[in-house]
Amino acid sequence: MAFILRRLAFYIIAIFVAITFNFLIPRMMPGDPVDALFAAAGGRIPPEQLDAYKEMLGFVDGPLWVQYLQYLKSILTFDLGPTIMMFPVQVTELLQRTVPWTIALSGTATLISVVVGCFIGLYASYNRGGFVDRFYPVFWQFMASMPQAVTSLFIFFIFAMTLKWFPLGYGADPDLDPAFTWEYIRSILHHAVLPMVTLFVAMLATWIFTMRNAMVNVLGEDYITMAKAKGLSARRIMTHYAARNAILPVVTAVSMALGFAVAGQIFVETVFNYPGIGQMMFKSVGARDYPMMQACFLLLVLFVLAANFIADVLYVLLDPRLRK
The missing domain is CATH 1.20.58 (Methane Monooxygenase Hydroxylase; Chain G, domain 1)
Structure with missing residues (x-):
């Protein structure tokens, strides 16, 4: 405590x-x-x-x-005043409209990339020298090294403009009334595919390398050798012994990613015309809307600090040494 x-x-x-x-x-x-x-x-x-x-x-x-x-x-008092570009709409009202879209998009993309990346890194570290260990990290590192703006434009041009498989913008079909119906939910999911894939591609390599490197360090410990000497199965050693200790640096990386994923969505939301806080920040800078800019920047800082505090709490739960 x-x-x-x-x-x-x-x-x-x-x-x-x-x-x-x-x-x-x-x-x-x-x-x-x-x-x-x-x-x-x-x-x-x-x-x-x-x-x-x-x-x-x-x-x-x-x-x-x-x-x-x-x-x-x-x-x-949560009274941040009116916006300049959409006067007399209040800043808090605009944030209530945009923040849920950003949290849903960045949160879902981050969690999916964490789960997939950790499983790939886990498997690659336990089968070092195999196909997954040699191919996947290099491939995804190449994909992640591309600037997010370039990846967004590339995916937008191919799948939205050329193939026309996905819409060109918006968070949902503007002709539909917002309601908790399957038609509206399906429209939201359809519009979120391309920006979510862009964020997924940008973040996946981080989790593969983080989990793989942490696992490689843990697999050299004495208690792993003892577990193998006991005749425990490879699956049990990998999940109950190695992964549990290797997950600590991943927790830190995930907490920081959840905070910075919101900040990193400016390019993605602008390219895909997605109604989130990133696009709103981009517009407010162009309009010199200081009240909106201040609110967006402060919100991003709060996201990062809150995510790091959650990581500290999880560290206490996962690492018994801190509880002493």
Whole structure:
């Protein structure tokens, strides 16, 4: 319990630091959307109208510490203000629309790639020198070395534009009413195939190599030799003895991947026009929508920190040494 409390205190401090940087960085950039509007109008907007725009969009003038306290209050009350690009829609309302799509897509792709990659790495490590050990890691490493944007465009061009097997965009058919029906669920699954395959291809090699390398180290331990001397089956040694101890570095990698998978979906969601937080972040940067940008960046940091905290808790459950 002491270990968990120490880690929890660390993550609370990390969240506070992230919030501070998230507040300062946009304010270090020159101008704001209202200034951009003023420049686009050729400087012909009256000063009082410009001040009214700033007040309406939540750009508060005053000392930096006053703005910081106002920003902390907005986070604690979940009142992040209106978006610039879709005014007067609130930022929290847009996040409620986009976050579930991103979590469902990245979470499913990550879990599938973890299960498949760990099984391949497990089998390859226990059959070193075989076909799987020689071919699969090299092939998937080649696939993973391609930039995600290139992989997305390649898959999009072949399967969506050329073969027309899958739709060109959206999370579901826009002609269907959102409802818990098989037709709408099937539409969601159909639209998610290509972005999910892209994420799967990008992440699979990581799990193959992580599990294989961890297993190779564990298989050289004395307790594995003792298990073989006892005459235990290869399957039991591989699953109950080796894999259980080799899974610790995989837990860390999975927790980090779950956090960064959300951040890495900007290219994928933009290419496939998928209605997630990655696409929303890309649009907000282009529109200089500071409230939306700040909310997206802060949400990504919270995803990463939460995933790492879960990994710390799982470490305590999996490693008895930490419980002492």
